[in-house]
Amino acid sequence: MLKVVHYINQFFANIGGEEKADYPVEVREGEVVGPGMAFKQAFGEEAEIVATIICGDSYFNENLDKAKAEIIEIVKKYNPDVFVAGPAFNAGRYGVACGTICDAVQEELGIPAVTGMYTENPGADMFKNKVYTVATKNSAAGMRKAVGSMAPLALKLAKHEKIGASCQEGYMPNGVRVNFFEEKRGSKRAVEMLLKKIAGKPFETEYPMPTFDRVAPNPAVKDLSKATIALVTSGGIVPKGNPDHIESSNASKYGEYSIAGVDDLTEETFETAHGGYDPVYANEDPDRVLPVDVLREMEKEGKIGKLYDKFYTTVGNGTAVASAKAFAEEFAPKMKADGVDAVILTST
Amino acid sequence: MYSASAEVSRPFLIGGAMKKDYRIITNNPLVREKLGQDHDVEFYDCSYEDVLKKVKEEVCKGYKLLTHPLSGSVKPNETPYKSVMVSRKSGETDLMGIEIIERAIASVSKFQFKSDKYAPQVYEDFRLIDYTLISSALPSADAW
């Protein structure tokens, strides 16, 4: 019989809600907990859940490296054929935890993993291209349906069978195009899609066009010598020691730091948190990524009115577009309120 | 970046004919042989991909892309030959052209490289096909 290890959070383990979110990693050997019951039923005689790992969402996300290491150790011990996490539905931190731990199990142990969550769960955007992520409803009311897709997919992965196209297996499109034979020929599907489009009914394209957010440029700054200029970077420049622990990849947060009175970023005061490029040159002189020195000079020469005394920073390394968008939506109004006229965005 | 040096044949002005406002960038000897005398043909002894990169350089300099770089259904890395037409005069940046040439370059890596695996006769066929593809653009280009 195939072996499965199942990961769930404190809520689905019936331990408690937000007040118990700091619940540490716990393993229950041979025990099927919460949604595990539905999986057990779906697996039938083919697979059994050999252990259930429970972890509070806050505990996981606030002690990321530690929690990850603990869970990896446990999974390693049971050496399952497949690892299942969730489903997390619309619970954001749970979804991120499921994606993170599935990704780690696959990368570090070479054990295939599957999770499930609502398409708008931030964990989906972050991990759907790395981990088979079944699209679920936005609440636990969709448990049956979620397990109905996750369990067969888990069995296929455990047996190293060929995985079909996303629409057949129920996982979210993951950037890998997979061929399969439809029941109707292409022209028939085209006519049916056209009829829906004409009638204004929802239809599903078979190939979503790659879309890029096009941002219409603002009109040019009229007089630079009177403008307040801000610096924002995805190059990961942070005060030495990375006080807010911005992740080296898949950043879930950004930092706001003062550069009031700072003329030059030095090796002693700043560094990069970015894990996606060789940090030597950025650490040696962080101005190379966040050009505070040059802008201070221009400020003195009167070329620009003023350098804004705060900068915003995150790590662009694999960070979800949705997260990046959310960061900017938060800090852009602050800059606007402070009278920033223009922003220089630097990347790496 | 391009080890090959360009041999540029300039068009003869026959009977006071207008000088054509296009040039053909190619690595296809047959195009040079057949069109070199009456057309502005820039020949490079380089790969298919390098022809596209050369074209991109030109388009980035402000020359207009005049033919589709993925002309024909013979796949990149299958045929070693490519001929692309760009304008002779530079002007405003051809944004659509830049987009097209960039996508074309990106598509090359999707195909397995086997341009060097054919019997000699097959190369003649590839040269001929590329020549007919670029030739099909001449009537429209000459109509300007």
Added chain:
Amino acid sequence: MRLEVGHIFIKDIQFGTESKIEDGVLYVSEEAVKEVVLEDEHIKSVKFDIARPGESVRITPVKDVIEPRVKVEGRGGVFPGVISKVDTVGEGKTYALKGMAVVTAGKIVGFQEGIIDMTGPGADYTPFSKLNNFVVVCEPVDGIKQHEYEAAVRFAGFRVAVYLGELARELTPDETKVYETYGIKEGMEKLPGLPRVAYVQMLQSQGLLHDTYVYGVDAKKTLSTIINPTEVMDGAIVSGNCVSACDKNPTYVHENNPVVHDLFEEHGKTINFVCQILTNENVYLADKQRSSDWTAKLCRLLDLDAVIVSQEGFGNPDTDLIMNCKKIEAEGVKTVIITDEYAGRDGKSQSLADADVAADAVVTGGNANQVVVLPKLDKVIGTLDYVNTIAGGNEHSLREDGTIEVEIQAITGATNETGFGYLSAR
């Protein structure tokens, strides 16, 4: 315009002393059909063969696939401007030999492609494995140029198809389908309130081995134009296109255009199928612009509500497709486009060479870079000499055990962009 198409089911093909159709069996006199092929002085010799569904047979390299038809009533004859005179076709009565095709095969250029397997996994990918195929393999005279040879084989295929179609002239069809379209005003009166829909077909038109002919006119020299969909059923469009086997349209696909057929299914019920618009896929970018402008303009002039746009071939037609889609949508006409993908062997690359948000309704014929292993089959019609060099193959394609590892782009019709097949991708 009203066309009746009588179907005559051919359940088997056999060689015989006399060419005839009897009880659904097509008997072909080799002597007689040889004469038809050798009319052309460019052809030195010809061989015929028969490949039936399920047989352990591989046909390669395939040039064209053609369905034999004969015009029994109404103006003109099949393949107007190519075999018959240029009279307008598309009305009256036409008989088609269903369940069979004439397949022309043989090497025109050294990288010739196109595989039809009659059994095994390869057969799943080609729609032509389900037909009884009468295969014509022509040898050219010495010293012939490639373009002369291409034309000779192209015409030989049509002549054979017409010769076989003629055998059905006096027969009674097994079933009859009726297709009727109306004039602009007539249609609005007869089908009030139904959305006005057309089919925009893009034709490959770029040079040797990349050409399509409409009433005998090379499509690259045409402006976008209107044709009655019943005209294509009489062979108004023929293929001279031999490159990119998976997504080129053989003549068979033009005669049996699936978009035309499936739009007719809805004609008078949920839509008013107004007409077919033909446009080309030229090399010169200004031609692309002009043709797509013209297509969008026609859609507007015809007061259409929606269109289906189909594509042919790899790479640069993606640009035509997106231009057409964008401009037609900009006229307020809704579109669905049909394409195929080159997403790389791992399926991870950008599928198309162009993209636009206006293309929000796409049907795909699948990823042409997908690798498939074809088993060794007992018999090869044509030659395996080129398997290593065809698109989607490599120097290891033909393996020692006789199996072939290729991308499905080498298989005739595998990812057809008129929606002829069932393959798709997500």
